[in-house]
Amino acid sequence: MSMNFTRQLSEMSASELNDAIDDTNFPQAHILSRGRNNSVCSTSSASGITPLMDRTLSQTDEVPNVVGTTTASGNVNSASAGVGAVGNALSNDGVITSPPVAFTRPKLMLKTNGIIPEHEAEAPMTPKTPRTSTTPGHEHCTFHHDLELDHKPPTREALLPELSRSYRLLLSGLGENPERQGLLKTPERAAKAMLFFTKGYDQNLEDVLNGAVFDEDHDEMVVVKDIEMFSMCEHHMVPFYGKVSIGYLPCNKILGLSKLARIVEIFSRRLQVQERLTKQIAVAVTHAVQPAGVAVVIEGVHMCMVMRGVQKINSKTVTSTMLGVFRDDPKTREEFLNLVTSK
Ligand SMILES: Nc1nc2c(ncn2[C@@H]2O[C@H](COP(=O)(O)OP(=O)(O)OP(=O)(O)O)[C@@H](O)[C@H]2O)c(=O)[nH]1
Ligand SMILES: [Zn+2]
Structure with a gap:
């Protein structure tokens, strides 16, 4: 079933959104894998949901559908769907803690070369720092290249003079006079603005997290929603925002709440496409706390579709990535979608 986005998002139920996501496979489904028997995060079990650990995985098993990404565009006038969240505690800052989701959760584990090493599978609580590069200056990166999660060394300020010259050329190319009073400082201002819009290239996950990962016996869904995002479309170099x-289901580790928003900053402040941004955020959260699952939904407005091109001023693009239990368990996914679409 494909999602019909000619309807407004506000008219859609969470289960309809859920179905649409369920039917979409993301081609990079091999990137994440579930842990083995000894990498289980257990919770009290009261529901009739089939324990995911009943599925046996060999060490080299590929797990299809662990990563799911959905994109949908359409005319959406309301940011929130009219679906009520039942029984959830919502605090003023938009942080939601749900009632317990009662079943045995396999913990998400990251592969380095498509295989989970035995010693990693046996020590699920040990922080993992998979590295796929020995490039000088990147030895301390927590991850590298696999999903273009790389960052550049913090030397981008050095780009300012060349960027300024480029903007000056641009002004001339537009037929403007870069020497006129109003434009004298414009090349440098524009260069600084562009460096800000792409400051995520200077950041990496490890620095941004600043150690704010805490051991906590909390295994209920954590959702931070409506985090503002400003990014730059890599096709036109104009903004998209949204x-x-x-959401994530912790396995004895929780993340400082602000760090979720900071992760959004790392990856949105780069030249992007919304699909990749969605996936990178989900993978970064996985790296940070090795949860049982991660869900990310982004609703974006692309100025390249608003100010130019097709000029559809009400169009919004919705993308999602569902990892682990959010991918495998429709009830968990639906609970998340209920939470994020409720007012
Ligand atoms: N999938 C995806 N596409 C994007 C994103 N941002 C911009 N695009 C698309 O990139 C495409 C580039 O298409 P081209 O035909 O090469 O460029 P164009 O002539 O400027 O296209 P139009 O925007 O249709 O005028 C357009 O369809 C944009 O809508 C994004 O985040 N994700
Ligand atoms: Zn664009």
Whole structure:
């Protein structure tokens, strides 16, 4: 079933959104894999949901559908769908804690070369720092290249003079006079603005997290929703903006709440496409706390579709990535979608 986005998002139920996501496979489904028997995060079990650990995986098993990404565009006038969240505690800052989701959760584990090493599978609580590069200056990166999660060394300020010259050329190319009073400082201002819009290239996950990962016996869904996002479309170098909702199911580790928003900043402040941004955020949260699952939904407005091109001023693009239990368990996914679409 494909999602019909000619309807307004506000008219759609969470289960309809859920179905649409369920039917979409993302081609990079091999990137994440579930842990083995000894990498289980257990919770009290009261529901009739089939324990995911009943599925046996060999060490080299590929797990299809672990990563799911959905994109949908359409005319959406309301940011929130009219679906009520039942029984959830919502605090003023938009942080939601749900009632317990009662079943045995396999913990998400990251592969380095498509295989989970035995010693990693046996020590699920040990922080993992998979590295796929020995490039000088990147030895301390927590991850590298696999999903273009790389960052550049913090030397981008050095680009300012050349960027300024480029903007000056641009002004001349437009037929403007870069020497006129109003434009004298414009090349440098524009260069600084562009460096700000792409400051995520200077950041990496490890620095941004600043150690704010805490051991906590909390295994209920954590959702931070409506995180503002400003990014730059890599096709036209014009902005796209919107809001990001992130949910994860902890496995004895929780993340400082602000760090979810900071993760959004790392990856949105780069030249992007919305699909990749969505996936990178989900993978970064996985790296940070090795949860049982991560869900990310982004609703974005692309100025390249508003100010130019097809000029559809009400169009919004919705993308999602569902990892682990959010991918495998429709009830968990639906609970998340209920939470993020409720007022
Ligand atoms: N999938 C995806 N596409 C994007 C994103 N941002 C911009 N695009 C698209 O990139 C495409 C580039 O298409 P081209 O035909 O090469 O460029 P164009 O002539 O400027 O296209 P139009 O925008 O249709 O005028 C357009 O369809 C844009 O809508 C994004 O985040 N994700
Ligand atoms: Zn664009």
